[in-house]
Amino acid sequence: MSKASLQDQLLKAGLAKKSGKQPKQKKSAWGRVNRHDKDANTRPSAEIEAAKKAAAEKRERERQQARETSARQREEEQRRAQRAEVRQLILDHAEKLASHGEPFYFIDQGRISSLPVDARLRRGLAARKLRLAIWEKRYYIVSATTAEKIAQRDPAFLIALPSGGEIRDPAYAEFSVPDDLIW
Incomplete structure (x- = not known):
């Protein structure tokens, strides 16, 4: 049995090259070693590609959020x-209550409420020339144009x-119903 030299064993294993001495890598002007090897694989590995894809997806999710x-x-x-704007409209154009x-x-959210009004405000509310508005649990009377806004x-x-x-039964058509009784 002949014993092969260490170099021969490394050549058979593919861990060494046949040429004896390797040339030194040149240093760049910045002192770093130039690692560009002609035999190096220039394609990025699958892990790097997956990491780049995950980072791009994360950036897109962050942009969407x-x-x-x-x-x-x-x-x-x-x-x-x-x-x-609604607050300003209500407070600026509210009628002065008596x-x-x-x-x-009137009914607000299933509860019967009331406001003290004089004859002019009652006629305006009955004729729909005035409307009721609410702001911070207080009731205000505003004009119909303000109510539209x-x-x-x-x-x-x-x-x-x-x-x-509106009277549905014609037998009662000649009798008027007071405005405050119409619910």
């Missing part, structure tokens, strides 16, 4: 602006009044 967040913020700003007057009854922004701030005295 940022778009959704900014859209929600814009909608919230619009709602706040509309509420501010401190001592006849109560005007409020309804364009958010109709939830208006109180629906009952339709005015």
Whole structure:
């Protein structure tokens, strides 16, 4: 049995090259070793590709979340602006309520409520020239044109009044019903 030299064994294993001495790698101007080898595989590995793909997907998800967040913020700003406009309309154009007057009854969210009104306000409410609005749990009487502007922004701030005295039975057509009894 002949023993092969270490170099022969390394050549058979593919761990060494036949040429004796390897040339030194040249250093660049910055002191780094130039590692560009002609035999090196220039294609990135599958792991690197998978990492790049995952990073791109993550960036896209983050962009999508940022778009959704900014859209929600814009909608919230619009709602706040509309509420501010409604508040301004109600408070600026509200009719002055009588401190001592006849109560005007109406239904708000299933509850019977009342406001003290004088004869002029009662006639306006009955004729639908005036409407009821609510802001921070207080009731205000506003004109019909102001009510239309409020309804364009958010109709939830208006109180629906009952339709005015339609009589279904012709036998009672000649009798009038007071406005505050019409629900």
